[in-house]
Amino acid sequence: MNLVSVAAKNVxxxxxxxxxxVLGAAIAIVLFVLLQTxxxxxxxxxxxxAKDRIGTRHKISFxxxxxxxxxxxxxAVPGVKTATWANWFGGKDPxxxxxxxxxxxxxxxxxxxxxxxxxxxxxxxxxxxxxRKGAIVGDVLAKQLAVKVGDRITLSGTIFxxxxxxNVVGIYEATRKSVDRSQFIFHWDYLNESIPEKxxxxxxxxxxxxxxxxKGADISxxxxxxFDERDIQTATMSEKAMNLSxxxxxxxxxxxxxxxxxxxxxxMTLILGNTIAMGVRERTNEYGVLRAIGFQPxxxxxxxxxxxxxxxxFSGLVGLALAYPIVELxxxxxxxENMGGFFPYFRIDKSTMAAAVGLGLGLSLAAALIPAYRxxxxxxxxxxxxIA
Amino acid sequence: MIPIKYNLRNLAVRxxxxxxxxxxxxxxxxxxxxxxxxxxGIQRTLGRSADPDVAIxxxxxxxxxxxxxxxxxxxxMILANPGVAxxxxxxxxxxxxxxxxxxxxxxxxxxxSNVQVRGVPDNVMKLRKDIRIIDGRAARPGTDEVIVGxxxxxxxxxxxxxxxxxxxxxxxxxxxxxxxxxxxxxxxEVWGDVKTLASSFGREGLVTSVRVRLESPxxxxxxxxxxxxxxxxxxxxxxxxxxxxxxxxxxxxFITAMGSVIAVFFxxxxxxxxxxxxxxxxxxxxxxxxTLRALGFPRSSILFxxxxxxxxxxxxxxxxxxxxxxxxxFVKFSTMNFASWSEITFSFEPTPVIMAFSLxxxxxxxxxxxxxxxxxxxxxxxxxxxxxx
Numbered sequence: 001m002n003l004v005s006v007a008a009k010n011v012x013x014x015x016x017x018x019x020x021x022v023l024g025a026a027i028a029i030v031l032f033v034l035l036q037t038x039x040x041x042x043x044x045x046x047x048x049x050a051k052d053r054i055g056t057r058h059k060i061s062f063x064x065x066x067x068x069x070x071x072x073x074x075x076a077v078p079g080v081k082t083a084t085w086a087n088w089f090g091g092k093d094p095x096x097x098x099x100x101x102x103x104x105x106x107x108x109x110x111x112x113x114x115x116x117x118x119x120x121x122x123x124x125x126x127x128x129x130x131x132r133k134g135a136i137v138g139d140v141l142a143k144q145l146a147v148k149v150g151d152r153i154t155l156s157g158t159i160f161x162x163x164x165x166x167n168v169v170g171i172y173e174a175t176r177k178s179v180d181r182s183q184f185i186f187h188w189d190y191l192n193e194s195i196p197e198k199x200x201x202x203x204x205x206x207x208x209x210x211x212x213x214x215k216g217a218d219i220s221x222x223x224x225x226x227f228d229e230r231d232i233q234t235a236t237m238s239e240k241a242m243n244l245s246x247x248x249x250x251x252x253x254x255x256x257x258x259x260x261x262x263x264x265x266x267x268m269t270l271i272l273g274n275t276i277a278m279g280v281r282e283r284t285n286e287y288g289v290l291r292a293i294g295f296q297p298x299x300x301x302x303x304x305x306x307x308x309x310x311x312x313x314f315s316g317l318v319g320l321a322l323a324y325p326i327v328e329l330x331x332x333x334x335x336x337e338n339m340g341g342f343f344p345y346f347r348i349d350k351s352t353m354a355a356a357v358g359l360g361l362g363l364s365l366a367a368a369l370i371p372a373y374r375x376x377x378x379x380x381x382x383x384x385x386x387i388a
Numbered sequence: 389m390i391p392i393k394y395n396l397r398n399l400a401v402r403x404x405x406x407x408x409x410x411x412x413x414x415x416x417x418x419x420x421x422x423x424x425x426x427x428x429g430i431q432r433t434l435g436r437s438a439d440p441d442v443a444i445x446x447x448x449x450x451x452x453x454x455x456x457x458x459x460x461x462x463x464x465m466i467l468a469n470p471g472v473a474x475x476x477x478x479x480x481x482x483x484x485x486x487x488x489x490x491x492x493x494x495x496x497x498x499x500x501s502n503v504q505v506r507g508v509p510d511n512v513m514k515l516r517k518d519i520r521i522i523d524g525r526a527a528r529p530g531t532d533e534v535i536v537g538x539x540x541x542x543x544x545x546x547x548x549x550x551x552x553x554x555x556x557x558x559x560x561x562x563x564x565x566x567x568x569x570x571x572x573x574x575x576x577e578v579w580g581d582v583k584t585l586a587s588s589f590g591r592e593g594l595v596t597s598v599r600v601r602l603e604s605p606x607x608x609x610x611x612x613x614x615x616x617x618x619x620x621x622x623x624x625x626x627x628x629x630x631x632x633x634x635x636x637x638x639x640x641x642f643i644t645a646m647g648s649v650i651a652v653f654f655x656x657x658x659x660x661x662x663x664x665x666x667x668x669x670x671x672x673x674x675x676x677x678x679t680l681r682a683l684g685f686p687r688s689s690i691l692f693x694x695x696x697x698x699x700x701x702x703x704x705x706x707x708x709x710x711x712x713x714x715x716x717x718f719v720k721f722s723t724m725n726f727a728s729w730s731e732i733t734f735s736f737e738p739t740p741v742i743m744a745f746s747l748x749x750x751x752x753x754x755x756x757x758x759x760x761x762x763x764x765x766x767x768x769x770x771x772x773x774x775x776x777x
Contacts, residue, residue, distance in 0.1 A: 017664060024660030031653040038646075060556060061490050062502070062729075063454060064589060090455055097451075159455040161447060161622065233557050235491075248499020249724040249731065253643075256721075260419065260650055267412050267654070271661045274408040278668050 003299060007306035011314075014279070021275040022314045025364070028268035029319025029356050030326065035261045036352040037327055039254065041335075041343045046247060048178030049240035051213040053114065054220050056206040059233040065202035066232060071107070073226060074206050079219045083208035084110035087188060091155035091164065093145055099338075101141050103155065103184040105191040114207050117176040124170035132190050135166040140337055141182035142171055155184070160195055177345040181336070207239075265363060272315070273367030276308050280371040287375050288383030297376035304372035305365055312364025316357035323356070324348065390680060390689050395697035398669065409665040410705035413750055416654040417709025421746040422716050423647025425736035427640045429721070433734050434636035436572035438628035440605050441473070442515065445598040445615060448622045452635065452727055453487040453596045460484065460593045462621055469614040471607030472600055481514050484595035486582050489730045492553060493545040502730040503544055505534075506574075507582030507595075515601055516569065524549050524565035530581055535565040537575035539733035543722065547578065555588035573632075573725075576732040599628070638726040655753055658705075662757030666698050670765045677765050678773035691766035698758025699751055706750025710743050 011018050056074060058064040071085045084107045091103035108129055112120050120128075120136065128134045137147070147153050151168045166186055174181050192200050210219050220236035227234045237245075247254070280287075287300050332346040375383075399406045445466055450456035458466075467480045475481050486507035491500045510529035513519060527533035536547050546553030552560045561580060569575055586592050602608055605627075612625040670677070677690060716736040725732045 017667060020660050020664050020667070024657050024664065027653055027657045027660070031650065031657075034649070034653075059491075060554070061488055061589075063489055092451075156449055158449055158451050161449045228557075245499045248494060248497055249501045251497055251499065252721055252723040257646075263415055263419065264654070264657075267415055267657055267661075270408045270412050271657065271664070274405050274661065275664060277404055277408075278664075 003302055004306040007303045008310040010279075010303075010307045011310050017275060017278070018311065021271060021311055022318055024271040025268045025312070025315030025360060026319035026322060028264050028271070029316055029360055030323040032261055032264050032268075032359070033320065033323040033348060033352055033356050034327065034331075035257050035264070036355070037332075037346060037348050038343075039257055040349045040352065041346045042247065042250070042254070044178045044345050045243040046240055048176060049238070049243050050117075050209075051216070051238070051240070052210050053239040054208050054210060054216055054223075054236055055239055055242045056208070056223055056234045056236040057204075059224075059235045062205075064232075065204060066206065066234065068201040068203050070227065070232075070234070071203060071206050074208050074223055077208075077219060077222055077226070079210050079212065079215055079222075081209045081211055082110055082113055083206055084114040085188070085203040085206045086111070087191060087202075087204040088159070089157065089184075089186075089191065090159040091157055091184065094154065094156045094163070097156075099144065101144070101182045101184060102180060104186075105188040106185055108187045108189070111185065112172075114209050117174065117179050119173040119175055120170060128169045131167055131169050132187060133165055133167050134169040135184060135186040136170045136172050137168055137185070138174070138179075138181035138183050139171050141184060142168070143337065144182065160191065164194075177347075180344040182344075265359060268315075268360075269363045269367045272308070272312060272364045273371075275311070276304070276364075276368045277371045279307065280304060280375050284375065284378065284383050287378065288380050288385075291380045291383065300376045301372045304375060305368050308364045308368030308372075309361055312361040313357070314360075315364065316360025319360065320353055320356050390685055390693040392696060392700075395693060395700060398673070398697065399701060402665075402669065405665050405668065406701065409661050410701055410708070412658045412661040413702050413705030413753060414707075414709035414712070416651065416658040416753065417706045417746045417750050418712045419647070419654055420651040420749060421710055421713035421738075421742055422736060423643065423651060424742045424746070425713060425716060425738050426721060426734060427644045427647070428739060428742060429734040429737040430640040430643065430725075431633075431636045432737055433571060433732065434573045434632040434725075435629070436570055437574055438632040439516075439601075440627070440629055441602050442628045443600045443602055443608055443611060443625050444628050444631050445600065445623050445625050446596075448616075448624045450624075453485075454489065454728060456596045458484070458595050458598060458623065460595065462623070463595065463598055465618065465621060466598050466615055466623065467600065469611055471602050471611040471614075473603045475511075475514055479511070481511070481601040483509050483512050483515050483599050484582065485509075485512075485597050485599060486585050486591065486594070487596045488585065488589060489728070490553075490555075490578075492547065494731075495543055495545060501544070502724065503540065503547070503578060504576065504728060504730040504732075505578045505580065505585065507585035508579055509582050512579075515599055516574070518572075519567050519569050519574070521565045522568050524563070527564055527580065530583060532559070532561045532580075532584055533564045534561045534578050534580035535567050536563050537577050537579075538566050538568045539575035539720070540577075540722075540731065541566050543731075543733070555585065559588050571735070573635075573732050576722075576730075635725065635727040639723070642726070655749065659753050659757040662698060662702060662754060663760060665701070666694065666758045666761035667764075669697070670694065670761045673765075674768065674773040677768055678770050681768075681770050682774065687766040690768075691762050694762035694765050695755060695758050698762065699754040702750045702754025702757070703747070706747045709750065710746055713743075713746070714738055 058066055071083055074080060075083045087105040089103040089105050128136060147168050149168055153166050153168060155164050157164055210216060216238045223236040224234055327348050335343040335346045446456040447458055463484045467482050472480045488505050489502040490505050492503050494501045527535050540547055542548045549563055549566060552562045554560050602611060608627055615621060615623055615625050720733050720735055722731055722733040
């Protein structure tokens with residue numbers, strides 16, 4: 001039996017307190033994991049952005065449209081493989097007007113070529129192309145709207161007024177975790193033919209696939225230069241930059257969540273430090289005895305740190321064990337199914353898991369440093385005289 | 389009864405643990421109070437934009453100004469309805485406004501963000517009586533001059549006095565004044581001439597909303613029925629108070645929900661922290677407790693005394709938390725409002741209810757955390773305790 005394992009056994013001396021400490025710190029770990037998961041879920045769009053896609057939008061405002069011919073102009077730019085466009089439709093389920101999901105009118109012939117992480121069987125695509133009012137939905141949205149292939153559905157338009165009828169002809173399959181599984185996609189032609197003439201032949205944005213991801217910046221610059229002298233200027237950037245600029249709008253919330261994460265870790269350190277300090281104070285006498293029979297101050301330090309490490313490790317593991325089912329079985333599934341537009345993928349990252357256990361261990365050790373140092377500096381006589 | 393001095397002294401003797409446990413509780417109260425203050429701030433900032441006398445007319449089906457559109461020719465038809473207040477010249481006190489969001493570079497971060505730009509006609513000050521120019525001067529009607537709300541002044545490139553930004557290529561507008569409006573969400577907007585904006589964006593002949601001052605709030609129902617009953621208009625009418633409440637709903641619910649989840653977990657952690665402290669405190673004082681019992685103090689007074697000690701600890705922590713939260717008043721929180729997709733600057737707004745509630749939660753945490761140790765103290769076996777400890 002070495003010193004470390006004896007120290008680890010010390011954890012069991014005051015079982016009630018150790019259990020409470022581990023529980024308290026574990027709760028902090030659970031919250032830490034939850035917050036980090038929220039943050040990484042939001043970041044998934046940035047991290048999983050396709051490197052070979054660039055997006056073009058109106059330079060001044062995202063609510064202003066581009067002329068439809070811009071899409072053809074972009075297709076002609078050297079280095080661009082293919083391009084597609086879409087309009088934000090802003091449709092709502094009349095039965096449930098508060099639920100949010102993406103509704104887009106797209107260029108049906110090219111949309112799934114550009115977004116190849118959304119898979120559609122060839123025969124379904126063929127059927128869709130033939131059905132003017134046909135719509136393709138994500139599996140999560142289909143469940144939410146309670147529709148299946150072959151059903152008819154009416155959405156009310158917030159931007160384009162009126163009731164709009166669609167036939168659900170297919171469900172796309174998401175082959176990457178970052179894909180929002182609650183999108184509603186239909187033919188841009190259907191929209192264009194149904195709106196007043198003045199508004200026709202405009203598109204919301206263009207997404208292009210390029211040959212060489214390394215040339216993204218050059219091609220983007222070429223596109224913007226091409227439209228610079230026209231009536232409407234554009235801003236073109238990589239998909240990643242586009243997603244990042246969206247995240248910037250939420251930067252205050254992200255910052256707040258990060259601050260709260262740090263505060264949690266601080267509280268955890270307080271709980272752990274408190275317990276360790278108590279344990280050390282109670283056992284000062286024993287440290288005196290150990291010193292008297294020949295143990296060095298460094299042994300006392302190892303003694304205290306090893307005990308702290310044990311508690312910290314347990315806290316991290318218990319916290320993770322609690323957080324895992326909460327996220328994977330409860331919250332994650334709920335958020336993915338009900339708020340898929342915001343959280344297409346809500347799962348614990350491996351790096352978050354590692355951080356949780358690592359921080360439990362590390363902060364516990366940090367909290368133990370001062371008590372350990374003090375205990376090692378005590379003279380033997382003082383330690384023996386001390387009462388808890 | 390055991391004098392409270394006994395408990396206070398005990399807390400003072402075990403300084404480190406008292407401070408650690410108190411700080412844990414304080415942080416919980418701080419986070420809880422801050423979140424509630426922010427949620428309150430969101431509701432109030434948008435609520436202050438609303439005037440109970442003013443009705444907003446949007447296109448039917450539009451859920452916000454941004455998605456709405458009303459033809460100029462229809463504005464006259466809307467204003468011809470009964471209930472509309474008139475000024476001394478007999479003109480209706482009403483505005484046809486155009487709202488656009490512009491992507492501007494956010495200073496201090498690398499990103500861009502949406503800023504709400506509102507085109508207003510020259511009689512807007514008759515409708516919005518509280519707008520005051522605090523720096524520079526008012527914009528001249530029909531020009532390329534704009535005024536900027538004080539909450540976003542200097543937060544975006546081009547949005548400060550005498551600076552300019554482009555509405556489209558070669559169409560710069562100049563900031564000539566900074567305005568305030570009793571802390572409403574208008575302070576996060578840029579205001580320019582409605583005609584200038586419409587022509588820059590190619591939206592001539594169109595406004596996004598019509599705001600109408602009514603002769604009195606009681607005239608609302610009549611006005612609403614008249615406008616919504618006109619099949620030529622296809623418009624919907626809301627009280628501004630209702631409209632802005634709806635605008636703040638999403639963001640405020642989001643912040644409250646997220647904050648509450650965080651606060652609940654925090655509270656568990658802090659309760660356990662208080663429990664550990666009180667538990668140790670009881671364990672160390674076995675002999676003292678036994679002595680108190682031997683002196684004739686009943687079990688109930690021991691229980692009460694330890695509960696009191698825990699509550700004193702939590703109130704002290706809670707007070708620190710509340711005071712810290714009050715300091716958050718000076719922090720501005722600027723984020724995207726989900727309803728308008730644009731940046732609005734909110735502040736943390738304290739109310740007595742929030743402060744009392746947060747402190748109340750601290751007391752509850754103290755009671756819950758102190759209960760088990762206090763019960764243990766009260767049920768202690770006298771003989772054993774006096775021998776051991």
